[in-house]
Amino acid sequence: MKKACVIGYPIAHSRSPIIHNYWLKHYGLDGLYEKREVKPEALAYFLTNLKVEGYVGCNVTIPHKEAAIASVAHIDEIVRKTGSLNTVYFEDGELCATSTDGEGFYRNVQAAFPDIQLAGKKAIVLGAGGAARAIIERLIRAGAEVRILNRTPARAQELASLFGSQAKAINLDRFVTESSNTALLVNTTSQGMKGQSGPELELSALPKTAVVADIVYVPLKTNFLKQAEVHGLRTIGGLGMLLHQAVVGFEKWFGVRPEVTPELYQMVANDVARG
Ligand code: NAP
Numbered sequence: 152m153k154k155a156c157v158i159g160y161p162i163a164h165s166r167s168p169i170i171h172n173y174w175l176k177h178y179g180l181d182g183l184y185e186k187r188e189v190k191p192e193a194l195a196y197f198l199t200n201l202k203v204e205g206y207v208g209c210n211v212t213i214p215h216k217e218a219a220i221a222s223v224a225h226i227d228e229i230v231r232k233t234g235s236l237n238t239v240y241f242e243d244g245e246l247c248a249t250s251t252d253g254e255g256f257y258r259n260v261q262a263a264f265p266d267i268q269l270a271g272k273k274a275i276v277l278g279a280g281g282a283a284r285a286i287i288e289r290l291i292r293a294g295a296e297v298r299i300l301n302r303t304p305a306r307a308q309e310l311a312s313l314f315g316s317q318a319k320a321i322n323l324d325r326f327v328t329e330s331s332n333t334a335l336l337v338n339t340t341s342q343g344m345k346g347q348s349g350p351e352l353e354l355s356a357l358p359k360t361a362v363v364a365d366i367v368y369v370p371l372k373t374n375f376l377k378q379a380e381v382h383g384l385r386t387i388g389g390l391g392m393l394l395h396q397a398v399v400g401f402e403k404w405f406g407v408r409p410e411v412t413p414e415l416y417q418m419v420a421n422d423v424a425r426g
Contacts, residue, residue: 152181152182152183152203153180153181153182153183153207153274153404153405154182154183154184154206154362155171155182155183155184155185155187155206155207155208155209155210155254155286155400155404156186156187156206156209156210157184157186157187157209157210157211157293158187158188158189158194158197158209158210158211158212158215159188159189159211159212159213159215160188160189160190160191160213160214160215162186162187162188162189162212163186163188164338164399165186165212166271166393166419166422166423167184167210167212167397167423168186169418169419169422170262170393170394170397171184171400171401172417173185173407173415173418174401174405174407174415175405176406177409178407178409180405180407181405182403182405183229185382186216187209187214187270187293187332189245191214191215191291192219193332194215194218194219194222195221195222198219198222198223198239198246199222200241201246202241204267206367206404207240207241207404207405208238208239208240208241209238209239209405210237210238210239210352210397210400211237211239211248212237214405215237215283215354215359216235216237216250217234217235219236219239220234220235220236220248221246221348222246223236223239223246223247223248224245224246224247225245225246225247225248225276226247226249227240227247227248227249227412228330229249229250229253229285229288229378230248230249230250231312232288232313233250233253233281233283233285233288234284234311235281235285236248236249236250237245237249237250237251237396238251238294238400238403239249239254239298240336240400243333245422246355248287249399251396251398251399251400252282252286252392252397253285253286253287253288253290254289254356254395254396254399255391255392255393255395255396255397256285256289256292256364256366256395256396257284257286257289257293258391258398259391259394259395260335260362260387261275261360261366261410262391262395263387263391264364264385264387267335267362268334269290269294269295269334269335270293270294270295271294271295272295272296272332272333272334272335273278273295273296273297273298273329273332273333273334273335274290274295274296274297274298274333274334274335274336275297275298275321275329275330275333275335275336275337276290276297276298276299276337276339277300277301277328277337277338277339277340277350277352278299278301278338278339278340279299279301279306279307279309279310279335279342280306280341281298281301282311282338282366283301283339284310284313286313286337286339286366287310287314287318291314291317291318295317295334295335295359296319297311297314297318297319298318298319298320298321298329298406299311299312299318299319299320299321299327300320300321300323300325301320301340302320302340304320304322305390307320307321307400308320309347314346314377316377326352326353327353327356327422328356330354330356331356331358331403332357332358333357333361334358334361334362335361335362335363335364336352336357336358336361336362336363336379337362337363337365337366338350338364338365338366338367338373341367341374342364342367343367343373343374344369344377345368345369345370346370346374347374348374349365349367349373349374349375349376349378351376351378352413354378354382354384355381355382357382357384359384360385361384361385362384362385362387363375363376363379363384363385363386363387363388364386364387364389365386365387365388365389366389366392367382367388367389367424367425368380368389368390368392368393369426370387370423371388371390371423372386373388374387384394390419390420390423391411391416392418394411394415394416395411397409
């Protein structure tokens with residue numbers, strides 16, 4: 152039997168086992184996906200001994216996404232650019248790592264709105280943390296012109312400087328001016344979690360074709376998305392990103408490219424709703 156796991160500290164909250172074990176059953180594969188609580192001081196030992204522990208790979212979550220880089224043999228270009236990883240697998244016996252959050256975000260948006268054009272179009276990213284970095288890296292590969300807006304402007308500046316001329320930091324007071332001809336607005340901040348009010352922005356200047364995304368998925372529909380709907384804008388929540396980011400790891404570990412189905416979405420959404 153092939154086994155994979157998710158490691159973090161704490162780890163009880165992780166919904167990754169629901170996703171991967173659903174796919175293992177759905178595709179009739181002999182495998183198991185577990186949660187493993189790994190303390191920071193045990194991280195290097197755990198990763199170095201991943202095979203001995205019986206795993207073909209693992210997901211890595213908070214607080215290990217950056218520190219884990221030191222314990223793998225190969226990182227791809229995405230990890231190099233974003234400075235964080237979330238998926239570890241073996242290739243030719245060596246421990247390799249990638250980061251799938253950006254891809255998960257991008258595929259979720261594409262799956263919901265296949266007509267969205269990002270190449271040469273403006274995408275406004277709220278936030279400058281780890282998730283923003285992963286999403287910006289993917290949006291830039293899609294050809295978007297990224298604008299970064301953050302509570303702490305210096306962090307937005309710092310992030311923009313990593314990505315060259317396709318990314319610019321903007322101040323809050325520029326939001327309305329920058330809104331025209333924006334294809335995508337995404338909240339990557341933790342504002343809006345568990346029903347707190349989300350980012351409060353004047354959304355009326357966004358084109359009606361714009362997509363407004365939130366990567367927060369507890370609740371499934373945040374106040375930020377509700378506000379966007381009031382303006383007649385198309386919206387997408389964060390749960391689909393979580394499901395799509397899992398596709399890459401599952402394929403690497405178990406050899407089948409899984410599908411994100413409405414049934415899977417509902418199963419995880421029910422778990423989120425139970426709290
Ligand atoms: P992070 O690195 O800690 O960054 C947090 C960001 O939120 C920073 O830009 C921070 O601004 C901003 N922020 C926090 N509280 C704020 C407030 N009260 N007002 C304004 N800005 C505030 O966190 P992260 O790892 O990027 O994660 C961010 C969110 O994304 C979390 O809710 C996480 O659960 C979610 N997430 C979802 C997925 C998914 O699959 N859907 C994947 C990854 C993360 P400052 O720089 O000013 O502190």
